[in-house]
Amino acid sequence: MTGKERLIELLKLLYAVTDEDHQLSTAEIVTHFAGQGVPTDRSTVKADIDVLNNCGIEILATKGTQIRYYFSDRQFELAELKLLVDAVESSKFITAKKSDVLVKKLMTLAGENSAKELERHLYTAGRIKPENESIFYAVDIIHRAINSERQIAFVYFEYATTKSFVPKHDGEPYIFSPYAMLYNEDKYYVLGYSEQHEKIVTFRVDRMKAPDILDKCIVPRPENFDPVNYTVNIFSMYDGEPYNVTLLCKNELMNYVIDRFGDDVRTEITDEEHFTATVEVSVSQTFFAWVFQFAGGIQITGPAIVKEQFRKMLEEAHN
Template sequence: MTQPTKIERILALMQVLNKYTDENHELSLIELTDRLIEEFDENTEITSSAVRRDLKELQSSKYYDLIAYQEDKGLPMTFSYQNKVFEIHELRLLMDAIPSARFITKTEKGKILEKIKELTSNALASNLENQIYVNELSGNEESNVKYIIFDLHNAIQDNKVIQFKYGRFNVNKQFILSNEGKYRELHPYALFWNNDYYYLIGKYPNKKDIRHFRIDRMRDVFVTDSSFLKDQDFNLSSYTQQLFHMYSGVQKDLKVRFDNHLINVIIDRFGKGVYIEPDGKDTFILRTKAIISEGLVRWLLTWGSDAKVLDPPELVKKMKEECAKMNEMYES
C-alpha cells in the first residue's frame, strides 16, 4: 500500500471538494475519504482520521473557503467548497459565446466548452451540457488562428511591428493571396471581435489611415523586433462605431431621416448617446459621424424606403446609383 504525502493529500482533497461539492452538494468525511482513494488508486492508503486533520487545516486557512455543516446533533458533518471563480450564469454566457465565434474551428470549440465545464463542480457542469448547435460551417478550418491571435496580442502589448500576407477566397473557393503574395507591414493597435469574426486594427508605416484585417484571412504572421509609437489620439470605440460591416472609407458627417419604428435599431447601432431629433409625426433625423463606404450603403439599403440619406452629397449620389442598378436589374 502506498501512502501519499500530506501535501499531496491536501491538494487532492481540495480538488475533490472543487469537483464534487458546491452550494447544493456536500460530502461527508467518509464520502470524501472514498473520493480521495479514487483520485489516487485502490492501493493508496488514506484514513478518515488523516482526512479529518486535513479538513481542520483547510478550515483554519484564510486561503480556502471550506464550509462545514451539521444539520443536527448525531448526524454526520458535511463539507463543501462554494467559492467558485465563476457563477453558473457566467459560465452559461461563456458557453453561449463560443459556438458563435467563426474564427474558432468546431474541434477547438468542443475542447473549450469541455474546459469551461471544469470551472465548476461536476454536478453544476451537468447543467451546462451544451444545447447550442455548433454549426458545421462555422469555424475557420485554419486551426492556427488561435496562435496568430496570441502573437498579435503580444505584438500589440509590446508595440512591435508585424509582417503578414493577406488573401481572400475566389468563386472556386480557392484562397488567393493578394498583393502578389508579398508581405505587408503593419503597426498593430487592437484586436476587435465583430459579427463573429476577429479583426486586427492598425496602421501602415508612414500612413495616417487606420486599417483593419480579418485575422482568419491572414497568413504567415511574423512579429518583428522593430518597435513603433502608437498614435495617442486613436480611439478604438470611436473607430469601430463608425464602421459598417467592417468596410474602410473616409469619415464624414452623416444625416439620415428614418421612420420612427427604427428608433431602437438606431440606438442599438449607435448607442443612447447618439444625436437624434424629431422630424414631424412619423420620422426622426439621425446626425453622427460615419465611414462612407459600401458597407454603409448596404446597411442603409436594408431599411428600404424607411431611411433616406440627406447628407453628405457623395453618399446621396451612391444611394441613387445603387437604387438605379437594383431597379435596372429587376426590370431586365
C-alpha cells in the first residue's frame, strides 16, 4: 500500500466508524493498518491526519491519556438525515424497493455508529407504495426538459370504468411545453402549455407514460406568469373559473383556512364567533367539496354567481 493509498484508507476508516461520540486512538489506527499488513506508527498517523486537515477535510483530535481522532466534516446532522429518511419512507410516489435503496444510501452519510438510528420504520396511514418505478425516472426527464427549455411528448392515461388504465387522446402523444414541476398532496404534476388544449394545464406525472424530450424549444411562458401564484390560487382547487370568494368561517376553522390558502390569506374578524376570509380560487366541484366538508362551518357569502353555483351543486347532489 502506497502512502496515497494509506491516506485514502485512513479517511475511509475515520469516515465510516468515527464521530464526536466514537473516536479512534492513534494506537487503534496503527492496529487497524497492522491487520492489513501495512506498517505504520504514531508519527505516520499524525502526518496523515495533518495532510487531511490541510486538504480541508476536518479531522479533530481530543487529548487525554492518549490522542483520539474523529471525522467531523459530515454534510448532514443526524437530525437532518432522520427527516430525509422519514420523507423517503412516507413518500407515496417512491416504491418500497426504491425507498430501501435511498435509505441505505442516506445511512452511509451518518457513519456506522449512527446508521442504526436511521432505521426509522415509519408507518403512515393510507400511504400505499406504488409498484412501478417509472415515475422516479419520469420526474428526472421532465426536470431536464424544463432546465433545457425543451418540449416533451408523452401518452397520457386514465382509469376506465373497468378500473383498467387506458390512454387518452386515442393514444396519440401529447406535445407539451413544461414550465414547472408541482408537488401537491403526495403527487407530482407538471405545469405548462399543451398544444392539444391550447392553454396552460397540469398533468399528473404518474399517469404519463414514457415522456420523451423533443428537439424543439418550448412555447414561451406568458409575460409575468408566476408558477407559485398559479399553484396557490388555481392549482390547489383544480381547474375552473377564477374568482375572489368571500367565506364566512367559524373561528375554530382558522387552521383549515390557513392550511389551504396559506398564512397570508386575507381575513377579518366578523363577530365573536366568526371571521371572514377573502380567497382567490378556481371555482370548481373540488372547491365546493372543500367548503361542504365543514357542514356549514364555512359559508360562501360572495360573489352571488359562486353562491348560485354552490346551491345548484347541492340540489343536484340531493336529487
